[in-house]
Amino acid sequence: MAGAFGELADTPADHALNVTQGSLRRTLLERVATRESVTLHAGSEVKRVDSALVGACRCVVSPVDGGGQEMALESRWIVAADGKQSSTRALTGIETHLERADYGLALVPVPTPRNYPRTIRAHRRPDGMATTVPGASPGLTYVFTHMADRTASPEQVVQWATRVVAASDEILGPALAAEARPERTFRIEPQIVNAAAWRNDGVLLLGDSAHGMHNIGGQGLNTALQDALSLGDALLRHAEDGKTERIDGFIDRRRPFIDRLQDAQRTLGEAFWPEAGAESWFRPRFAELSLGQQEMRRDWRDIAAA
Structure with missing residues (x-):
């Protein structure tokens, strides 16, 4: 924003x-x-x-x-x-x-890239929002993913988050493509x-x-x-x-x-x-x-x- x-x-x-x-x-x-x-x-x-x-x-x-x-x-x-x-x-x-809430957030964890700035970034689009939070856990960056498609599978969540972040984050985007795994995603309920x-x-x-x-x-x-x-x-x-x-x-x-x-x-x-x-x-x-x-x-x- x-x-x-x-x-x-x-x-x-x-x-x-x-x-x-x-x-x-x-x-x-x-x-x-x-x-x-x-x-x-x-x-x-x-x-x-x-x-x-x-x-x-x-x-x-x-x-x-x-x-x-x-x-x-x-x-x-x-x-x-x-x-x-x-x-x-x-x-x-x-x-x-x-x-x-009647919907949840999907969290995609990825190892924080070396020297990655500890700054939260929000990527808003018509089909959802991905918020990247470096250091949310030791050594990890979480991508808080809120998609319009509430039925999206873990595989679809990871693919969407990777594509959205890569469009404007030249450091975390490649890290997501290489390291993010659907089986490591989890959901929280607002x-x-x-x-x-x-x-x-x-x-x-x-x-x-x-x-x-x-x-x-x-x-x-x-x-x-x-x-x-x-x-x-x-x-x-x-x-x-x-x-x-x-x-x-x-x-x-x-x-x-x-x-x-x-x-x-x-x-x-x-x-x-x-x-x-x-x-x-x-x-x-x-x-x-x-x-x-x-x-x-x-x-x-x-x-x-x-």
């Missing part, structure tokens, strides 16, 4: 950089670890929540590998950013509706998560925990980062004055936008291939999908610059 970012409202950027989730996670953890006010327990799982009161939250966590003892942690808030299958959400009794509430007293849901998106065209990572900027700023304000207006105000402003985005995703399969003369679901939403809802972009820019 391309566009003149410099001409869009309230953004200082003239381009967008797509990075893999693993690279972003590593960068964020490194930045968080440098803050003196933060104690990082990476790789821990919330086992129970003993108190969810604002200002007096208490939970118990343990290492996911089972190699350590449980720890009791106290905080003013609990912010759950633990994904579509959020255990924190379940432990605090927030009702959630999980909606499965899901939408819709939590009844994003806040339950002192527990806040963020990103996929609150509003999990479809894997293709989903914007899950984008919306989670945008949530984090606004919630982080609101939590700092709460620490100063003890008021929750900024937190609740963010949810009130944010939720209608997210609800509309999720509603659109329910027809995402058809929207990739509009009828003759109709406009693609993606085209008029370039700014919205890349930069988030317009009325909050200036806020995010100011928060990030502070």
